[in-house]
Amino acid sequence: MTAHAVQARAPAAEALIEELRGLLGDRLSTSAAVREHHGKDESYHPVVPPDAVAFVQSTEEVAAVVAACARHDTPVIPFGTGTSLEGGVAALHGGVCIDLSGMNAVLRVSPEDLDVTVQAGVTRKQLNEHLRDTGLFFPIDPGADASLGGMASTRASGTNAVRYGTMRENVLGLTVVMADGRIVKTGGRARKSAAGYDxxxxxxxxxxxxxxxxxxxxxxxxxxxxxxxxVCPFPTIKDAVDTVITTIQSGIPVARIELLDEVQMRAVVAHSKLDYAVAPTLFFEFHGTEAGVTEQAEMVSAIAAEFGGTDFQWAAKAEDRSRLWQARHEAYYAALALRPGSKGWATDVCVPISRLAECIVETKADIAASSLTAPLVGHVGDGNFHLVYLVDPANPAELEEAAELNERMVMRALAMGGTCTGEHGVGYGKMHFLPAEHGEAVSVMRMVKQALDPKNIMNPGKVIRV
Amino acid sequence: MTAHAVQARAPAAEALIEELRGLLGDRLSTSAAVREHHGKDESYHPVVPPDAVAFVQSTEEVAAVVAACARHDTPVIPFGTGTSLEGGVAALHGGVCIDLSGMNAVLRVSPEDLDVTVQAGVTRKQLNEHLRDTGLFFPIDPGADASLGGMASTRASGTNAVRYGTMRENVLGLTVVMADGRIVKTGGRARKSAAGYDxxxxxxxxxxxxxxxxxxxxxxxxxxxxxxxxVCPFPTIKDAVDTVITTIQSGIPVARIELLDEVQMRAVVAHSKLDYAVAPTLFFEFHGTEAGVTEQAEMVSAIAAEFGGTDFQWAAKAEDRSRLWQARHEAYYAALALRPGSKGWATDVCVPISRLAECIVETKADIAASSLTAPLVGHVGDGNFHLVYLVDPANPAELEEAAELNERMVMRALAMGGTCTGEHGVGYGKMHFLPAEHGEAVSVMRMVKQALDPKNIMNPGKVIRV
Incomplete structure (x- = not known):
């Protein structure tokens, strides 16, 4: 059942579609609406539908679909919830979309080892719902209720990463279907291992x-x-960011430390009918023992006061915290509501923390000098922030202006030792930045890509140009 | 200066040696003593000297040496401090050892970003000495004063990993010389990035x-x-391990939690003239604020008391802590002293924490039924423990018995969801376990190896069989 075994190549896709239909029955769809839905993510990138969508139910089915696609030299595009932001699901070269949302079983929970194995289509909210009675939780929260397979594929992170790390730190092992249909298991359940390549x-x-x-x-x-x-407003964005920098440098283990600028706060106050000041604002969360949380909160309050942040509103009860975080969680949709009908072009640079204030202040000056509205939110404890350019995707001049602003910001971040994407991934929207960020290392990435996917059928046109 | 450019192959090494001598002058050595020293690690593995040793001083020199070796199809073996435990530096196919110990400059410290860039030959103690006035430290402590390049290459960890992670979590970026002499830079200084392959x-x-x-x-x-x-002794090893398991499951952020069994305690008490009970013993360290450390210590004391661990000896002052940790740090040499003239065969399995007590108890029963003495130490907070089989390397029957015991233990650990090596690496001593641990994934590792090192000149005969 591997590509090695069968070298025949079918020029047309019809034979492949028939083969997949034989395999999946009506779980193989070629309807326009289904294909359209699967060629679309949450970003400004245009819809590029696949030729067919395979609604798989097991690893073995994925292996069979990939092996069939390999025999037909046909691209394979994995799909979780379609919440990517850089065109990750766009079928740029046609092909078969593998929709993993039906693989949504929690396979094993081991409370005593603090680990879990899930199928790739399980979403983070579903997992946390499943864990409700165990006293455990999975902390990575990218905002969207993404699938855990998609979050792993994108190396996602979000608001809790400053304390708990990203998917990089929190994935212990994977089951992966390779480009020839082979199934491999990587990693394991030991907390650490030096047994071979990672x-x-x-x-x-x-x-x-x-x-x-x-x-x-x-x-x-x-x-x-x-x-x-x-939640605490600050006189200027620099005061807010300097509070973050000092907090991180002091080693205070904040669980979340999020920045919303005054543009974003105006949006959330209007959208979510909240009673907050329209000013650069930090949202904090502290996790620990009762005494530990109190101590962290006191230390951070003292730091904030040095930078003019004195108007703290506290929330200890779960429902109050939910209300408090509502403003942050609805930030993207609140931003879009600032300009009805617009699409969001979310940027995603991340810089060493010492350069964060400088990077944000210079970037906001660029925005102020532009024609665009672009609220700012940030996982600032990691040095990561997002602007959302509110664009009309049908207006090329606006897209051009956004692209230029983004490029200036990315180059600024790279010059500061940062990255073009902290957590959204490369997709095809950021491929052109990789050489500037990684130089010759991109050629090593390409060697790996060509070795593991010699036919270039695995989500082609993304991440690495071959 | 890459292998691509020059396809000529010299069958003998003499031309290569001359070329390297031209490059390095008397920093290229072929003396027997130097070669012998560089073919030897700290383990029971036999000495296998390289043909020559290149004492390099820069990345560019490494690139030139590797490019020359590539042109001559000659193996390259990197060498830091020679403290590996699985034969990592043995020149199994001859070739040129690249000694990086002269590349010992700390290139940049950024206290405000909590990061540092060092040349690969800097050792962990040298780095911490260098950092002394900054209020910062690098926590990974594998025991030996290894080079940081070697620690990265081995994915080392040690006593602090339960709190601070391993080299996997603490390396932000690398400069690497590829098999054709190209220099690449990976990663970066941003705390997180989703920009391409890791x-x-x-x-x-x-x-x-x-x-x-x-x-x-x-x-x-x-x-x-x-x-x-x-430090606290326990009635049985199971009591000690159950204390660890409960501590970890409770989420208490201990910085170190180390187990020494009664055999190892007998060794350290004798070797280091210490006044400890000869019983299974846990060594703890707590890091935090004054209040946080007090709180952690109280919680752990309460857990230990449930398992008969009540005789805590505390050390808060730096010199008292040093004395306390002396027993742990000298464990390996104390173990060797139990049998003068022996070599240590250090095992290294790591299992999910829920299986740790079972794994240790069964393993110790195996030892008791054998002819070997084998003290046990463990980074038990991670589920990782080491036996040191005290062997006479000239006695094949003993080596055979140790190999059989090790194999039984590794297979036990794998059956429990563990790994054959938590932190020592594969070298050539554990290559035969990789298929049992990783199955088909080993073939993916091999594809990566063949793609990045098509001539198989980079430390050949280690990790992956090609």
């Missing part, structure tokens, strides 16, 4: 270009004994 | 088989406001 982290962040992730083993964490959250 | 973690743990690491960018941490350490 294939787990090679597939994490590969965005489906090296294989299709079908199962994910993840670290879990005990729900903290105490959680406390707070 | 080459950093591909080279971390590759043991020099994919390239030679010449520079390492590392995370640093603030020296904790408060540190407290304690």
């Amino acid at each position: 294939l787990t982290r090679l597939f994490v962040g590969a965005e489906g270009t090296l294989g299709v992730i079908t199962e994910v083993t993840l670290r879990l964490y005990g729900i903290p004994e105490a959680i406390s959250a707070a | 080459l950093t973690r591909l080279f971390v743990g590759a043991e020099g088989t994919l390239g030679v690491i010449t520079e390492v960018t590392l995370r640093l941490y603030g020296i904790p406001e408060a540190i407290s350490a304690a």
Whole structure:
């Protein structure tokens, strides 16, 4: 059942479609609406539908679909929830979309080892719902209720990463279908291992270009004994960012430390009917023991006060925290509502923390001098922030202006030792930045890609140009 | 200067030696004593000297040496401090050893970003000495004063990993010389990135088989406001391990939690003239604020008491902590002293924490039924423990018995979801376990190896059979 065994090549896709239909029955769809839905993500990138969508139910089915596609030299595009932001699901060269949302079983929970194995289509909210009675949770929260396979593929992170790390740190092992249909298991359940190449982290962040992730083993964490959250406005964005920098440099283990600029705060206040000041604002969350949370909160309050942040609103009860975080969680949709009908072009640079204030201030000056509205939110504890350019995708001049602003910001971040994407991934929207960021290392990535996917059928046209 | 450009092959090494001598002058050595020293690690594996040793001083020199070796199809073996335990530096197919110990400059410290870039030959103690006035430290402590390039190559960890992670989590970026002499830089200084394949973690743990690491960018941490350490004996080894399991499952952020069994305690008490009970013993260290350390210590004391561990000796002052940890740090040499003239065969399995007590108890029963003495130490917070079989390397029957015991233990650990090596690496001593641990994934590792090192000159005969 591998590509090695069968060298015949079918020029047309019809034979492949028939073969897949034989395999999946009515779980293979070629309807326009289904294909359209699967060629679309949450970004400004245009819809590029696949030729067919395979609704798979097992790793073995994925292997059979990939092996068939390999025999027909046909691209394979994995699909979880379609929440990518850089065109990751666009079928740029046609091909078969593998929709993994039906693979949504939690296969094993081991509370005593603080780990879990899930099928790739399980979403993070589904997992946390499943874990509700165990006292455990999975902390990575990219905002969208993405699938865990998709989050692994994108090396996602989000608001809790400053404390708990990203998918890079939290994936213990994977089941992956390779480009020839072979099934491999990477990593394992030991907390550490020096046994061979770290294939787990090679597939994490590969965005489906090296294989299709079908199962994910993840670290879990005990729900903290105490959680406390707070929101605090600052006189200027620099004051807010300097508060973050000092907090991180002091080693205070904040669980979340999020920045919304005054443009974004105006959006969320209007959209979510919230009673916050329209000013650069930090959202904090502290996890720990009762005493530990109190101590962290006191230390951060003292730092914030040095930078003019004194108007803390605290929330310790779960429902109050939810209300507090609502503003942050609805930021993207609130931003879009600033300009009805617009699409969001979300940027994603990440810089060393010492350069964060400088990077944000210079970037906001660029925006102010432009014609665009672009609210700013940031996982600032990691040095990561997002602008959302509110664009009319039908207006080439606007897209051009956004592209130029983005390029200036990315080059600024790279010059500061940063990265063009902290967590959204490369897709095809950021491929042209990789040489500037990684130089000759891109050619090593290409060698890996060509070795593991010699026919270039795995999500082709993304991440690495071959 | 790449292998691509020159296809000529010299059958003999003499031309290569001359070329390298032209490059390095008297920093190229072929003396028997130097070669002998570089073919030897700290383990029971026999000495296998290289043909020559190149004492390099820069990444560019490494690139020139590798390119020359590539042209002559000659193996390259990187060497840091020679403290590997699985034969990593043995020149199994001859070739040129690249000694990086002269590349010992700390290139950049950024206290405000909590990161540092060092040449690969800098040792962990040298780095921490260098950092002394910054209030920062690098926590990974594998025991030996290894080079940071070697630690990255081996994916090393040690006593602090339960809190701070391993080299996997703490390397932000690398400079690597590829098999054709190209120099690439991987990763970066941003705390997270989703920009392309994670080459950093591909080279971390590759043991020099994919390239030679010449520079390492590392995370640093603030020296904790408060540190407290304690030692406590337990009635049985199961009691000690159950204390560890409960501590980890409770999410208490211990910085170190180390187990020494009664055999190892007898050794250290004798060797280091210490006044400890000869019983299974846990060594703890807590890092945090004054209040946090107190709280952690109280929680762990309460857990230990449930398992009969009540005789805590505490050390808060730095010199008392040093004395306390002396027993742990001298464990290996104390073990060897139990049988003068013996060599240590250090095992290294790591299992999910819920299986740790079972794995240790069964393994110790095997030892008891054998003819060997084998003290046990463990980084038990990670589920990782080591036996040191005290063997006479000239006695094949003993080596055979040790190999059989090791195999039984590895297979036991694998059956429990564990790994054959938590931190020592594969070298050539554990290559035969990789298929049992990783199955088909080994063939993917091999595809990566063949893609990046098509001539198989990078530390050949280690990690992956080609």
